[in-house]
Amino acid sequence: EVQLVESGGGLIQPGGSLRLSCAVSGFTFSSYEMSWVRQAPGKGLEWVSYISSSGKTTYYADSVKGRFTISRDNSKNSLYLQMNSLRAEDTAVYYCARIRTDSSGYSRLDYWGQGTLVTVSS
Amino acid sequence: SYELTQPPSVSVSPGQTASITCSGDKLGDKYACWYQQKPGQSPVLVIYQDTKRPSGIPERFSGSNSGNTATLTINGTQAMDEADYFCQAWDNRDVVFGGGTKLTVL
Numbered sequence: 001e002v003q004l005v006e007s008g009g010g011l012i013q014p015g016g017s018l019r020l021s022c023a024v025s026g027f028t029f030s031s032y033e034m035s036w037v038r039q040a041p042g043k044g045l046e047w048v049s050y051i052s053s054s055g056k057t058t059y060y061a062d063s064v065k066g067r068f069t070i071s072r073d074n075s076k077n078s079l080y081l082q083m084n085s086l087r088a089e090d091t092a093v094y095y096c097a098r099i100r101t102d103s104s105g106y107s108r109l110d111y112w113g114q115g116t117l118v119t120v121s122s
Numbered sequence: 123s124y125e126l127t128q129p130p131s132v133s134v135s136p137g138q139t140a141s142i143t144c145s146g147d148k149l150g151d152k153y154a155c156w157y158q159q160k161p162g163q164s165p166v167l168v169i170y171q172d173t174k175r176p177s178g179i180p181e182r183f184s185g186s187n188s189g190n191t192a193t194l195t196i197n198g199t200q201a202m203d204e205a206d207y208f209c210q211a212w213d214n215r216d217v218v219f220g221g222g223t224k225l226t227v228l
Binding site for chain 1: 123153155157159164165166167170171176206208210212214215216217218219220221222
């Protein structure tokens with residue numbers, strides 16, 4: 001059974017840092033691209049970041065570029081999101097999601113974790 | 123940056139057909155996915171590559187994509203289908219979501 005379990009959320013003051021983790025099981029983690037997606041309270045989904053299966057390629061939404069860093073440890077079946085210089089507008093539930101890409105090259109986010117809440121407030 | 127637009131809300135009577143649209147520039151040239159999210163739960167993939175259903179998703183869910191509009195159709199809508207629905211496409215390796223549509227079954 002595929003499982004993704006996020007952790008590391010909490011209450012943090014503006015300007016602070018937080019590191020989210022996503023522990024996965026039930027599939028060969030090193031074979032899959034991964035992504036972080038967030039959802040502010042009562043709002044829609046916002047893509048945050050992407051990482052290739054090897055970890056060599058990363059992409060970020062403009063809203064977090066330069067402040068957030070995505071990484072992975074394939075030996076530990078874990079995905080991470082280092083969040084620095086946090087702002088009130090970063091308050092959201094953060095989901096990790098697996099990216100499944102077919103042989104045709106088309107992708108989808110096929111499994112999601114339960115999310116971890118990050119609240120940025122003084 | 124690429125944008126996807128959805129109606130904020132759609133209402134449907136039980137047993138009827140619900141259609142939720144997603145508009146974007148030349149969206150038909152890309153592949154669209156759809157996610158269902160019920161209150162307090164994580165999103166669930168219900169349609170990918172415009173028309174395909176993941177295993178476990180009921181046959182009443184279908185999708186289409188042409189021109190500038192992708193459409194999620196739910197035939198014989200049930201009360202359990204009441205949820206938020208988000209369309210999604212790829213802009214290179216960036217993930218783009220629509221703003222979401224709240225489907226009310228009443």
